[in-house]
Amino acid sequence: MRTRIWHAHARASLVGCTALVLGLTGTLAHAHSPARPHARDLGRETLPAGDGWGSEGAGTTGGAAATAAQVHTVTTWAGFKAALQAGGDAPKIIKIRGVIDPVAEGCASFQAPGYDFDAYLEKYSPENWGLDTDLSGEPADSPEGLRAASAAAQDAAIKVNVPADTTIVGVGKGAGIRGGSLQIKGVDNVILRNLTIEAPLDCFPQWDPTDTDTGAWNSEYDAVVVYGSTHVWVDHNTLTDGRYPDGTLPTYFGRTYQQHDGLLDIVRGADHVTVSWNSVEDHDKTMLIGNxxxxxxxxxxxxxxTLHHNRFEGVVERAPRVRFGQVDSYNNHFVVTEEQAYGYTFGVGASSQLYASDNAFSLPAGVSAAKTLKKWSEAPLTAENNYVNGRKTDLIAVHNAEIPAETLRSGAGWTPTLRTKVDPPRAVPGIVDGRAGAGKVR
Incomplete structure (x- = not known):
């Protein structure tokens, strides 16, 4: 208990010091000694005061209070897992150098003895199995049982739990995680920065004959999930499907063999999260806030x-889809490419209070601004001063005019106060495109 109280005091002191430095200099980078311009240490940096919901209360300092013994530089997945566990509850900084990959040996390394994908397809094809019965009752030695055992092996290998008071940061411009799943679950005070994170590829999706009228393949594993955690800062990362975009995935039983889930999901009572300056690329179900x-x-x-100064390009939907939360989205750039599938950007869900302002949208010909909003449940939102292709556009009015069956109500019922500089939305593409993503921390 004493250790935890000390951590709280340390965090409060760090936030106070950060606020003082910001007041004197106007930028966090200058918190370091001007006499040593090359001494900047991303692992010691904290979320600035007033920077989104993550700065509420004690703020987000991650592992900034770590002793020298709890600063780890890792180059392998095994080393990363060991560093996460080292030192127990002590604050820690983990620096990732290069690319670490829990699936480097391929999907075959997780296969249970006897598993055969062709046998799986043969047994559960709609012609042989039908579409009325799911696979939940299948025995352990069946194709489904062997698939489940293989999936369990992958699950154990690629998921890691991130402890409280931790900063995970990439070293330089080439640091990243391929195929791992970061579980920020039931903890407080975590920072994730300067990493290229390639979404996990589910090696063993499950066929569900009863999912829709024609069945569907269902996959597991989010790249990053914030589950019941508080004070989290996700900053200057690149999150992407990388080598395995959905367009390259095969088709079985007439349905896409879906091997991706979410990129960044924030769920199960998570609170006080700031997501800033990330590049989010080429993904379908991108971000759930409330599941x-x-x-x-x-x-x-x-x-x-809070979501600010992020760049979303080539994402199909959920940027984000919101339930319940007071979500502030400002100064983001949403780019829809001509060749991509596109569903919507903002999903308005149960009891959500979305406040979306000062964003920029770049839409190709044939994609209406009306599609940027999707109504899932009756909930008001604020959407003001947003620009589409350089022109100020009332997203709610356009949506209601073109999609009257999903009429949206204006007025989220609150006004964000935890914002740093709000840039003019016309300038957002030029500002965000050059600075969002891994390797671009200034």
Missing amino acids: SDSAGATDTGKLKV
Whole structure:
């Protein structure tokens, strides 16, 4: 208990010092001695005061209070897992050098003895199995049982739990994680910065004959999930499908063999999160904030998230889809490319209070601004001073005019106060495109 109290005092002191430095200099980078311009240490940097919901209360300092013994530089997945566990509850900084990959030996390394994908397809094809019965009752030695055992092996290998008071940061411009799943679960005070994170590829998706009228393949593993955690800062990362975009995935039983889930999901009562200056690329189900309409007991009054100065390109939907939370989205650049599938950008869900302003959208010919909003449940939102292809556009009015069956109400019922500089939305593409993503921390 004493250690935890000390951590809280240390965090409060760090936030106070950061605020003082910001007041004197106007930039966090100058918090370091001007006599040593090359001594900047991203691992010691903290979320500036007033920078989104993550700065609320004690703020987000991650592992900035770590002793020298709890600063680890890792170059392998095994080393990364060991560093996460080292030192118990002590604050820690983990620096990733190069690319670490828990699936470097390929999907075959997780296969249970006897698993055969062709046998799986043969047994559960709609012609042989039908579409009325799921696979939940299949025995352990069946193709489904062997698939489940293989999936369990991958699950154990690629998921890691990030402890409280931790900063994970990439060293230089080439640092990243391929195929791992970062679980920020039930903890407080985590920072994730300067990494290229390639979404996990589910090696063993499950066929569900009863999912829709024609069945569907369902996959596991988010790249990053913030589950019931508080004070999290996700900054200057590149999150992407990387080598395995959905367009390259095969088709079985007439349905895409879906091997991706979310890129960054914030769920189950998570709170006080700032997501800033990230490049989010080439993904379908991108970001959930609140994962269930029935989670009101857990999520009401929480899921406070700020998204600012992020670049979204080639994403199909959920940027984000919101339930319950007071979500502030400003100064983001949303780019829809001509060749991509596109569903929507902002999903308005159960009891959500989305405040989206001062964003820029770049849409190709044939994609209407009306599609930027999607109504899932009755919930008002604020959408003001947003620009589409360089022109100020009332997103709600355009949506309601073109999609009257999903009429949206204006007025989220709150006004964000935890914002740093709000840039003119016309300038956002020029500002964000050159600075968002891994390797671009200034």
